[in-house]
Amino acid sequence: MKILVPVKRVLDYNVKAKVKADGSGVDLANVKMSMNPFDEIALEEAIRLKEKGVAEEIIAVSIGVQQNQETLRTALAMGADRAILIVASTDVNVDIEPLTVSNLLAAIVKKEDPKLILCGKQAIDNDFNATAQMLSAKLDWPQATFASEIDLDKDNCKVTREIDGGLQTIKINLPAVVSVDLRLNEPRYASLPNIMKAKRKPLEEMKPEDLAVDISPRLKILETKEPETRASGIIVENVDELVEKIKKNAGRN
Amino acid sequence: MKILVIAEIHNGTLAEDQTSKTICAASELSTVDVLCASSNCDQAAKQLQSIEKVDTIKVIESELLSENLAESYSADLIELLKEYTHIFVPSSSFGKNLLPRIAGILDMMIVSDVSKIIETDTFERPIYAGNAIQRVQSKDKIKLVSIRTSNFNSAPSGGNAKIEKLSINIQNKISSWLENKVQDNDRPELTSAKVIVSGGRGVGSKENFAVIEKLADKLGAAVGASRAAVDSGFAPNDWQVGQTGKVVAPELYVAVGISGAIQHLAGMKDSKVIVAINKDEEAPIFQVADFGLVEDLFKAVPEIEKKL
Ligand SMILES: Cc1cc2nc3c(=O)[nH]c(=O)nc-3n(C[C@H](O)[C@H](O)[C@H](O)COP(=O)(O)OP(=O)(O)OC[C@H]3O[C@@H](n4cnc5c(N)ncnc54)[C@H](O)[C@@H]3O)c2cc1C
Numbered sequence: 352m353k354i355l356v357p358v359k360r361v362l363d364y365n366v367k368a369k370v371k372a373d374g375s376g377v378d379l380a381n382v383k384m385s386m387n388p389f390d391e392i393a394l395e396e397a398i399r400l401k402e403k404g405v406a407e408e409i410i411a412v413s414i415g416v417q418q419n420q421e422t423l424r425t426a427l428a429m430g431a432d433r434a435i436l437i438v439a440s441t442d443v444n445v446d447i448e449p450l451t452v453s454n455l456l457a458a459i460v461k462k463e464d465p466k467l468i469l470c471g472k473q474a475i476d477n478d479f480n481a482t483a484q485m486l487s488a489k490l491d492w493p494q495a496t497f498a499s500e501i502d503l504d505k506d507n508c509k510v511t512r513e514i515d516g517g518l519q520t521i522k523i524n525l526p527a528v529v530s531v532d533l534r535l536n537e538p539r540y541a542s543l544p545n546i547m548k549a550k551r552k553p554l555e556e557m558k559p560e561d562l563a564v565d566i567s568p569r570l571k572i573l574e575t576k577e578p579e580t581r582a583s584g585i586i587v588e589n590v591d592e593l594v595e596k597i598k599k600n601a602g603r604n
Numbered sequence: 605m606k607i608l609v610i611a612e613i614h615n616g617t618l619a620e621d622q623t624s625k626t627i628c629a630a631s632e633l634s635t636v637d638v639l640c641a642s643s644n645c646d647q648a649a650k651q652l653q654s655i656e657k658v659d660t661i662k663v664i665e666s667e668l669l670s671e672n673l674a675e676s677y678s679a680d681l682i683e684l685l686k687e688y689t690h691i692f693v694p695s696s697s698f699g700k701n702l703l704p705r706i707a708g709i710l711d712m713m714i715v716s717d718v719s720k721i722i723e724t725d726t727f728e729r730p731i732y733a734g735n736a737i738q739r740v741q742s743k744d745k746i747k748l749v750s751i752r753t754s755n756f757n758s759a760p761s762g763g764n765a766k767i768e769k770l771s772i773n774i775q776n777k778i779s780s781w782l783e784n785k786v787q788d789n790d791r792p793e794l795t796s797a798k799v800i801v802s803g804g805r806g807v808g809s810k811e812n813f814a815v816i817e818k819l820a821d822k823l824g825a826a827v828g829a830s831r832a833a834v835d836s837g838f839a840p841n842d843w844q845v846g847q848t849g850k851v852v853a854p855e856l857y858v859a860v861g862i863s864g865a866i867q868h869l870a871g872m873k874d875s876k877v878i879v880a881i882n883k884d885e886e887a888p889i890f891q892v893a894d895f896g897l898v899e900d901l902f903k904a905v906p907e908i909e910k911k912l
């Protein structure tokens with residue numbers, strides 16, 4: 352089977368987001384960008400399914416600016432077979448909404464006919480947690496969100512999901528969309544030879560027009576501001592002092 | 605304006621805290637209807653009836669709705685939703701799973717994790733793990749909003765809502781529920797607890813986590829954990845606090861052996877009082893802590909527990 356893995360280029364998770372003073376957004380010029388950590392996990396899972404012989408081909412897709420090429424090269428170096436870049440903006444500061452992303456991905460699905468789509472559960476920049484669910488709705492496919500275990504055979508898929516109360520296991524028909532959580536696996540690093548090989552793997556470029564998808568946003572961003580900061584606290588000298596503070600502030604449940 | 609809140613119900617049991625806070629948030633705009641969709645709704649509907657500003661409770665019963673598989677929101681149920689201008693859900697794993705699916709079917713965007721309602725179409729939400737706050741205006745015909753419940757109060761009681769039973773065709777041929785693994789404990793729920801004691805990688809092992817749990821029990825607190833503690837198997841996944849775990853805002857949050865990575869802070873920095881115990885005085889957790897103690901946790905925590 353074919354597996355599609357959408358990968359987003361985001362501010363590296365180790366870098367603290369800096370809000371621009373004019374309220375126009377987060378500063379994304381000259382900062383380290385990386386593949387969304389959840390998407391690395393999704394891709395790793397796809398690669399393992401290929402290594403097990405369940406999947407034949409892995410296609411990585413990224414939507415954004417021209418620079419997303421780098422993210423796709425990383426995906427190819429990890430083990431994706433080919434990549435599709437949809438250039439939907441020329442401005443690195445423009446975030447493409449999950450609804451648009453899911454419309455574009457649905458159009459790719461029509462062309463590529465994958466049996467499984469492995470998304471990240473959440474992009475760590477906009478924190479929407481929406482694309483997988485929207486995409487499965489568009490395709491009228493089942494969804495398994497927040498997966499921490501995927502058990503896949505030819506027609507069925509059993510997924511264990513991380514939910515508020517603990518874990519839930521569901522069965523979904525294929526084709527399906529699965530969004531992955533942190534504990535599904537530990538993604539690999541790309542080896543140097545694979546990084547070299549990735550340069551020769553196919554990377555196709557498209558525009559939203561090619562897929563006849565309208566990309567106008569539905570949300571208007573009015574302002575982006577700093578969160579309120581906490582007043583700085585104190586370091587207490589010893590346990591007794593801390594016990595006093597805890598007693599004072601712990602109204603019992 | 606016509607607002608619908610989708611109640612979070614698990615197999616007939618109302619998730620009261622999440623639902624009540626979502627109703628409270630939505631009712632800043634107007635009175636609300638509540639959708640009560642589950643396998644057995646009598647008890648939940650009764651509980652919802654007395655919440656202030658609830659007008660009508662729309663009850664839909666089906667076995668297929670008991671475990672909240674989003675695919676069970678069939679075309680007929682979606683038709684009902686189209687009568688509304690706003691749909692609110694809690695931003696819990698229930699709401700996060702369901703709302704974007706509804707949005708996809710309606711071809712509309714969502715506004716997720718809303719921390720503040722500004723106007724009927726304008727909302728604030730944290731992005732970048734809470735390192736920025738974005739104010740957005742929705743241009744969609746129906747505003748689809750998930751509420752970050754830790755930022756809102758519970759709705760007061762005093763209402764007397766109508767209950768309306770609907771017969772709507774519910775189908776799901778593409779997914780099915782197999783089992784839940786839910787750990788029972790007598791502690792308060794993490795997202796509604798007034799006091800939380802959390803442990804991190806510094807705790808070192810699953811056995812050592814008893815130190816954290818003992819202190820929590822002394823305080824009548826819920827137990828939380830960092831991602832590192834969960835990944836290392838010290839604590840179950842549903843204890844994780846943070847950007848991609850639970851968001852909490854208790855009266856008192858005690859972080860033990862947790863360094864204070866931005867992803868962890870994202871889930872707890874709205875707590876009223878933060879206490880941190882860490883042997884490294886440089887740990888970033890001290891930058892958000894009201895009271896910090898630089899000490900080995902294995903020495904400090906049992907002593908604190910004894911003296912409380
Ligand atoms: C996409 C993504 C999402 C994430 N989401 C989350 C999330 O939701 N929640 C979350 O928590 N993390 C999350 N993380 C992980 C986060 O980046 C950190 O790795 C994690 O929070 C670290 O956990 P920790 O503080 O327990 O461990 P560490 O950073 O290893 O800190 C351990 C601390 O314990 C202290 N210590 C050790 N021994 C003792 C002792 N005997 N006494 C006292 N102190 C001691 C050390 O000084 C240190 O400060 C996420 C990461 C990514 C990439």
Ligand SMILES: Nc1ncnc2c1ncn2[C@@H]1O[C@H](COP(=O)(O)O)[C@@H](O)[C@H]1O
Nearest residue numbers: 357358414470471473474479480481482
């Ligand atoms: N611009 C994008 N390009 C590729 N994949 C994306 C993009 N945006 C979102 N996704 C996918 O959807 C997941 C969830 O993103 P979100 O719904 O924005 O939180 C991500 O982890 C990716 O797998």
